Amino acid sequence: MSGLPGYFWERRGEIGALAGQHLALVAISTALAVAVGLPVGVALARRPRVARPVLAFASVVQTIPSLALFGFLIPLPLIGGIGARTAIVALLFYALLPILRNTHAGITSVDPAIVEAATGLGMTQRERLRSVELPLALPVVLAGVRIAAVVSIGLATIAAAVGAGGLGVLIYRGIATVDNRLILAGAVPAALLALLVDGALGLAERRWSAWRRA
Amino acid sequence: MIPAVQFEGVRKSLGDRVVLDGFTLEVRSGETVALIGPSGSGKTTALKLVNRLLEPDGGAIRVEGRDVRAEDPIALRRRLGYVIQEGGLFPHWNVRENVETVPRLLGWPEERRRRRAEELLEMVGLPAAEFAPRRPRELSGGQRQRVGVARALAADPPTVLMDEPFGALDPIARGSLQREFLEWKRRLGKAVLLVTHDLREAFRLADRIAVLEGGRLRQVGTREELERSPADAFVREFVAQGIA
Numbered sequence: 001m002s003g004l005p006g007y008f009w010e011r012r013g014e015i016g017a018l019a020g021q022h023l024a025l026v027a028i029s030t031a032l033a034v035a036v037g038l039p040v041g042v043a044l045a046r047r048p049r050v051a052r053p054v055l056a057f058a059s060v061v062q063t064i065p066s067l068a069l070f071g072f073l074i075p076l077p078l079i080g081g082i083g084a085r086t087a088i089v090a091l092l093f094y095a096l097l098p099i100l101r102n103t104h105a106g107i108t109s110v111d112p113a114i115v116e117a118a119t120g121l122g123m124t125q126r127e128r129l130r131s132v133e134l135p136l137a138l139p140v141v142l143a144g145v146r147i148a149a150v151v152s153i154g155l156a157t158i159a160a161a162v163g164a165g166g167l168g169v170l171i172y173r174g175i176a177t178v179d180n181r182l183i184l185a186g187a188v189p190a191a192l193l194a195l196l197v198d199g200a201l202g203l204a205e206r207r208w209s210a211w212r213r214a
Numbered sequence: 215m216i217p218a219v220q221f222e223g224v225r226k227s228l229g230d231r232v233v234l235d236g237f238t239l240e241v242r243s244g245e246t247v248a249l250i251g252p253s254g255s256g257k258t259t260a261l262k263l264v265n266r267l268l269e270p271d272g273g274a275i276r277v278e279g280r281d282v283r284a285e286d287p288i289a290l291r292r293r294l295g296y297v298i299q300e301g302g303l304f305p306h307w308n309v310r311e312n313v314e315t316v317p318r319l320l321g322w323p324e325e326r327r328r329r330r331a332e333e334l335l336e337m338v339g340l341p342a343a344e345f346a347p348r349r350p351r352e353l354s355g356g357q358r359q360r361v362g363v364a365r366a367l368a369a370d371p372p373t374v375l376m377d378e379p380f381g382a383l384d385p386i387a388r389g390s391l392q393r394e395f396l397e398w399k400r401r402l403g404k405a406v407l408l409v410t411h412d413l414r415e416a417f418r419l420a421d422r423i424a425v426l427e428g429g430r431l432r433q434v435g436t437r438e439e440l441e442r443s444p445a446d447a448f449v450r451e452f453v454a455q456g457i458a
Binding site for chain 2: 113114116117118119120121122123124127132135136
């Protein structure tokens with residue numbers, strides 16, 4: 001193992017390119033999950049009776065083994081097939097639950113007295129959402145995005161199985177050739193990436209919740 | 215003169231509980247009326263019917279002569295001041311932004327909003343230079359309540375609704391706010407409908423007191439009228455206990 005840094009350095013070009021692919025898969029799927037999860041989460045917060053079954057269903061989807069989900073997606077038209085698209089759709093499914101759940105939790109946990117004040121002062125439902133509920137829910141929503149992104153970085157290593165590239169390529173190749181160094185060349189950068197994204201989003205979260213601290 | 219607020223035979227149930235029944239009351243222009251009664255007597259419900267946070271099941275409510283149902287609730291709320299317990303301030307906005315809420319909704323230009331906010335903060339004893347940039351968390355309960363009052367008055371509404379405005383304060387802060395309330399009242403001449411569970415506060419602040427019990431108005435009158443000729447045993451008892 002002594003030569004591991006040197007081994008990584010030799011392969012820095014390939015590792016860098018695959019890490020870029022990896023990050024792109026996660027960024028696109030997480031962004032799509034926010035685009036879907038945020039409005040749906042808000043809508044669910046307004047409809048408590050619908051929210052329970054929808055959140056329960058989303059939890060069930062979450063329990064499908066990731067490798068199986070990739071397998072299910074491959075034969076599907078439009079969203080399936082071999083390549084990045086399938087991987088992005090699968091990652092989107094996994095990223096959706098934390099974002100959905102946290103948006104719902106964030107909005108429903110805003111102090112009802114504050115919501116009533118906003119309404120009583122004459123805000124429309126839209127104004128109230130935009131200028132009161134979403135800003136107050138933001139730290140919780142961002143925590144959901146952070147969980148989604150970090151989980152996706154781990155899951156995205158499996159994307160290599162459907163030919164979507166990313167750091168999983170090195171891991172699969174390492175497994176196939178029984179080469180631990182190659183496995184680590186995929187796994188270590190993936191772990192570092194997860195830590196980095198976790199830190200960056202954590203920072204954003206604290207920044208946006210600055211009002212909480214007096 | 216057209217009354218500021220008028221309830222006429224108002225009935226309201228929440229679930230299968232009748233919260234208000236046959237409720238008729240008038241708040242005259244420039245007058246302060248206190249709604250008082252034990253908890254569950256319907257006083258907060260009556261207040262929320264005025265700005266349509268609740269809708270009545272029967273009867274009519276008029277604000278400055280206009281039936282509230284004939285008006286867009288958003289426009290109605292913007293021309294009514296609204297103060298709630300503990301201020302109900304937006305925690306992510308500073309004091310200035312909180313006070314400017316309704317003027318901003320009404321689309322006032324920034325300069326006018328700013329001047330108005332400063333003027334009001336001055337009036338409630340929180341000079342803008344010092345307090346405008348602070349967050350609600352950085353204020354005491356009494357200061358938050360003052361900001362709540364300034365916010366309600368920002369767009370200069372002729373009528374102000376107050377729901378237990380000084381209820382959560384310690385006796386000293388409460389006393390000084392009550393004193394100042396009378397001073398603001400004298401200067402601004404607003405009609406005020408005030409919900410309280412504290413008879414002393416009602417006697418101190420209001421021109422007339424409406425005693426509610428079990429969703430019915432037992433009596434409305436001045437302090438002297440309630441003390442000298444209570445309408446029934448409930449009012450007599452309520453007044454006697456409230457003073458004691």
